[in-house]
Amino acid sequence: MLSVKDAEAIILNLVQPLDAQRDVEIVDLWAASDRILANPITSQLDFPHWDNSAMDGYAVRYEDVKQANAEQPAILEIIEEIPAGYQPKSTIQSGQAARIFTGAVIPAGADTVVMQERTRREENRVLILAAPQPQEFVRHKASYYQAGTQLLPPGIKLKAAEIAVLAAAQCPEVKVYRRPRVAIFATGDELVTPNTPLQPGQIVDSNDYALATLVRESGAEPLLLGIVKDNPDALQQTIAYAINNADIVLSSGGVSVGEYDYVDKILEALAAKIHIRAVEMTPGKPLTVASFPNQHSALYFGLPGNPVSALVTFWRFVQPAIKKLAGLAEGWEAKFVKVRSHDELRANGKRETYIWGRLYLINGVYEFHKAGGSHSSGNLINLAQTNALAVLPVGQTFISPGEEVQALLLANS
Incomplete structure (x- = not known):
């Protein structure tokens, strides 16, 4: 079993950013919000244009x-x-x-x-x-910017200020990286869609919806492949299609050690190189990461089926990978801050532990409030409104109220 740090390093080393010549498109400036700039921008205008x-x-x-x-x-x-x-x-x-x-x-x-x-x-x-x-x-003329020098570097996300600069520089169109394509599917005979009346033993597939939302928030395009039953042939066909049509593949479920967990065996049959099978973390221990060195450039993430585990592993590993792939020059790494814990936090100390909750700014200090209720990896309900995960490293079993704790910031923080 790999440590979280080792797993993160393996994943980010596997990610090759999109090509600045091949993987680009030209978009109107009105449509450039949150896109990643693919080439450096210069202008023939001085700023200010005159004294x-x-x-x-x-x-x-x-x-x-x-x-x-x-x-x-x-x-x-x-x-x-x-x-x-x-x-x-x-x-x-x-x-x-x-x-x-x-x-x-x-x-x-x-x-x-x-x-x-x-x-x-x-x-x-x-x-x-x-x-x-x-x-x-x-x-004074040219005191802000001198014509012919670099105005904006490649690899930055275009937000309001950057778009204003491009407009002022008379750049009505810009070259940006295409959005990465991320195939998403869930596995399991027990899964049904939200509009299906539930029968005993069935579970609504919420993972596809959550993952598609996170993929969009990360600047990528989801390719939705739906629910795949626990049938090796159907699963192999879906994986083969996904790795041929996406940059990243996300499956949820089927990566543990049960009799119906087929993902790892199918990946091996498709000549994948499996780099990660399990990570020393909770929730999220069963994580498969594979590449296809002889056939495809797709990177495969087999996420756990439990809803909380799927989201935690996405936030910790997949989101940084998508951002790096998308062409961001920097700032794609997972972001951690030291905050004060409002609550008592506990872990068994055997694995790196992620506890979900919310950050609040109280008297100028950020404070982590643990979500109420059960912290089971199957309890999706109290994950709502989460904007941070408190992290207890291996060997740490207790954080007292008022004590400092490291928190992973989420996309909606």
């Missing part, structure tokens, strides 16, 4: 106003008014000023803006009542 004013006030020559004060104001002739979007027509000479507004182009000859609150206007003259700093309130 402009950061304030409503008056564009002046610093030499004319450097001694100004309320008792002896500098008195300047106003020769032009410059709103935003207007190209100045005049050059500011000694003893002159231009009325200017935020964002407007600084006129030739001026090098400083005096904010209007430090002035008094009298018809076509302005009295400067306080000396500014040299070049005050002037935003």
